[in-house]
Structures are given as structure tokens and as C-alpha cells.
Amino acid sequence: GAVVSQHPSWVICKSGTSVKIECRSLDFQATTMFWYRQFPKQSLMLMATSNEGSKATYEQGVEKDKFLINHASLTLSTLTVTSAHPEDSSFYICSAVVEPGLSNQPQHFGDGTRLSIL
Amino acid sequence: AQTVTQSQPEMSVQEAETVTLSCTYDTSESDYYLFWYKQPPSRQMILVIRQEAYKQQNATENRFSVNFQKAAKSFSLKISDSQLGDAAMYFCAYRSSGGYQKVTFGTGTKLQVIP
Numbered sequence: 001g002a003v004v005s006q007h008p009s010w011v012i013c014k015s016g017t018s019v020k021i022e023c024r025s026l027d028f029q030a031t032t033m034f035w036y037r038q039f040p041k042q043s044l045m046l047m048a049t050s051n052e053g054s055k056a057t058y059e060q061g062v063e064k065d066k067f068l069i070n071h072a073s074l075t076l077s078t079l080t081v082t083s084a085h086p087e088d089s090s091f092y093i094c095s096a097v098v099e100p101g102l103s104n105q106p107q108h109f110g111d112g113t114r115l116s117i118l
Numbered sequence: 119a120q121t122v123t124q125s126q127p128e129m130s131v132q133e134a135e136t137v138t139l140s141c142t143y144d145t146s147e148s149d150y151y152l153f154w155y156k157q158p159p160s161r162q163m164i165l166v167i168r169q170e171a172y173k174q175q176n177a178t179e180n181r182f183s184v185n186f187q188k189a190a191k192s193f194s195l196k197i198s199d200s201q202l203g204d205a206a207m208y209f210c211a212y213r214s215s216g217g218y219q220k221v222t223f224g225t226g227t228k229l230q231v232i233p
Contacts, residue, residue: 034220043209043223044163091161106153107221109163 003027004096006110014118015086021079021113023094029074030096034107035067038091050077084117091115120145122212124224131200132232138185139195139227141210149215152186152193157226158206166208169193171215197229205231 003026011019023033031052036044048069049057056069066088068080077096081088091114095107121144131137143152154166169177169186176184181201185194197204210224 041226043225046220049220093161093163095163106165106168107163108165109155112161114161 002098002108004030004094004108004110006094006113008113009111010114010116012116012118013084016083019081019084019115021081021092021094021115023077023079023096023110025075025096025108028096028098030077030098031074033071033077033094033096035069035077035079036093036095038093038112040091044093047079052077081115084115086117089115089117120147120150120212120214120222122210122222122224124208124210124227126227127225128228128230130230130232131197131204133200133202135200136196136198137200137229139197139208139210139229141193141195141224143191143193143210143212145191145212145214147214151213151215152184153211153213153221154182154184154193154195155209155211155223156204156206157209158203163209167195200231202231202233205229 005024007022033050035047037047038044046059047062050069050071052071058064071077093112095109097105123142150171152169156164156166167177167179167182176186181198183196207226207228209226211221213221
């Protein structure tokens with residue numbers, strides 16, 4: 001149980017295009033999902049917390065207009081990298097919690113998306 | 119703000135031997151949760167073990183166990199009978215209690231298992 005699916009797993013696109021990454025909870029409802037960014041050989045950095053039906057909460061230093069997050073349903077959150085540039089190339093990982101109100105619940109992670117901007 | 123420190127960027131262990139990965143953290147809170155996650159080359163984050171700060175007993179999951187020293191703010195992971203499949207990046211993580219809070223990850227330790 002508690003499977004999180006992320007799509008696509010790898011995307012290569014030209015500079016200036018927008019890229020949408022999907023994060024789905026397959027067998028549970030996730031009112032809260034998280035988006036992380038991971039540079040090579042580095043740790044995960046939280047970008048934003050995605051809440052179903054409300055605006056996402058962004059971490060300090062993360063551009064809201066650059067990284068658009070939509071959590072329109074209890075099983076889907078999307079991250080759109082707008083007008084992507086080579087410096088946006090990274091590994092993006094989403095996670096979800098089965099019951100965010102229970103703080104002992106671990107996060108369940110998607111497989112990640114490798115984004116390469118040419 | 120909480121911080122998590124993993125002082126060992128890389129570790130190696132002989133297959134079937136035991137290895138301990140270190141983690142320290144800094145917090146002013148008394149109740150919180152600690153986790154160890156494994157990230158193999160496939161890049162998926164996998165939960166290895168978790169510990170509630172209010173529990174004195176160290177958590178154990180098969181070959182994985184922790185040494186939780188609350189006063190010292192230390193949370194090390196011991197892997198017994200190491201297997202080739204244990205080779206991965208290991209991240210220590212901290213989360214506050216009292217409703218859902220964000221998770222803070224350490225910088226990771228790359229574990230190599232030598233056949």
C-alpha cells in the first residue's frame with residue numbers, strides 16, 4: 001500500500017518550454033503532497049507543500065511563478081516548471097502522506113523525474 | 119530551525135559485515151520523529167526505519183537498527199549482515215510532531231558494499 005506514482009520519469013526539452021510533472025497517490029487519498037528538488041550528490045530540498053483545494057506553501061527562495069503547483073484532487077498534484085532554463089535541470093521528487101494529521105506517518109515517495117533542459 | 123548532520127559522506131562495508139552510519143541533529147523540541155531513508159541508484163526514496171523521540175526503546179527492522187541517544191541528539195543506523203542490495207545513499211531525516219510538519223533531510227551518506 002501507499003504507492004506514489006510520478007510521471008514522467010525523465011524529460012528532455014528545449015530552453016523556454018514549460019514542463020508538467022504529475023504526482024499521483026495510487027491507493028490512498030493524499031490531502032498533502034510535497035515537492036522536492038535534488039541536485040546531483042546532494043540532499044533533498046523541500047520546494048513546496050501542496051495542499052488539496054488550496055494554494056501551495058512555498059519554501060523561502062522558491063519562485064512561485066516559476067514552479068506552479070496545482071493540487072486539484074485528493075490523488076493528484078502537479079508541478080509545472082514554466083519557461084524552463086538549463087539551471088532548472090534537476091531531479092524532482094514528490095511525496096505524500098496517508099494521514100497528514102498523524103505526525104508519525106512517514107512520507108511515501110514517487111520515483112522522481114529527471115528534468116534536463118537543453 | 120532544525121538541522122540534520124551526517125558527517126560521513128561515504129562509507130564502505132564488507133558483505134556480511136556490520137556498518138554504522140552516523141547522524142546528529144539540532145532541535146529545541148522535546149517531541150519529534152526521526153527517519154532513515156535509503157535512495158538506491160534508481161533514485162526512489164525508501165523508508166528504512168523510524169523512531170519516535172518519546173520512545174526510549176531503539177527501533178529495529180530486521181537487519182536495520184538504530185541507536186537513539188536523545189540527550190546527545192544522535193541517531194545512528196546500524197546495518198547488520200550487509201548485503202550488496204544495501205548499497206545506496208542513506209539520508210537521516212527529522213520531523214516535528216504536533217500536526218504535519220515538513221521534513222528536514224541530512225546531506226546523506228553513500229554506502230558501498232564490497233563483495
